[in-house]
Amino acid sequence: MEKFEEISQTEALSKYKHYKHAAHAMLAADDPGTTFGCKRNAVIMMQMRFDGCIGFVGGLIDPEDDNPVDGLNRECVEEIALDLDKVKFEKENFLLCHIVHDYKLVLHFYGKKIPLKLFYEIEKRAVLEAEEWGNETLGLIRVPLSLFEQGDINKRFKAFLKHNFAGNAKRQLLTGMKMINVVPEDVYNKLLQGVDI
Ligand SMILES: O=c1[nH]cnc2c1ncn2[C@H]1C[C@H](O)[C@@H](COP(=O)(O)OP(=O)(O)O)O1
16 A cells, blocks of 8 residues: 655655655636536646546656756646646645655645636646647546535535545645635535545
8 A cells, every 4th residue: 555654845855856756736716606506616627647547737757857846837738738927836836745655756746726717728728739638638627616505515525536546636635725725614624524634
């Protein structure tokens, strides 16, 4: 079983520089819309990967990169044709770092919120322009964040979490959405009812 340990990014980039490093990122936006009468709250972008798992955009970075965020931006251009003049990940968008010693792998995670209009533009551009579309990236997915008003209120989100996730993407999702306040705290707590982080 893979064991993901949280580690500071500084330690990961010094002591474990010789490991493989990957960087992935969460893009999110507030969404005032409704789906079958339920408020959507927000959208988070994930992708269906070539291996059938769900993950975030990003990938392995070159050892020559000064900082993982440079490799991340390059992967975002390849996978979703991200227009870096409009949205670019910066060092300040760093959220979490995990290490898996068995695989000599470090996973850096970033996240930021953007306006909904821009989120939609990124989705459309990815299909038309991304070099890796249909290859590494089989499709973009919006994480369902709507709640029912009664009963099994977080049924949709819990069903989503039953998919297979790449690496520690599920943990990145649950932790990252809290760190960048993707939804208000009360909505976050309801979404996570009965969910193990
Ligand atoms: O979204 C993710 N979150 C955490 N770890 C992930 C995610 N997606 C993949 N991974 C893991 C799986 C692999 O061990 C490495 C490298 O990932 P990948 O994106 O496949 O890298 P390349 O596209 O091959 O450069 O991270």
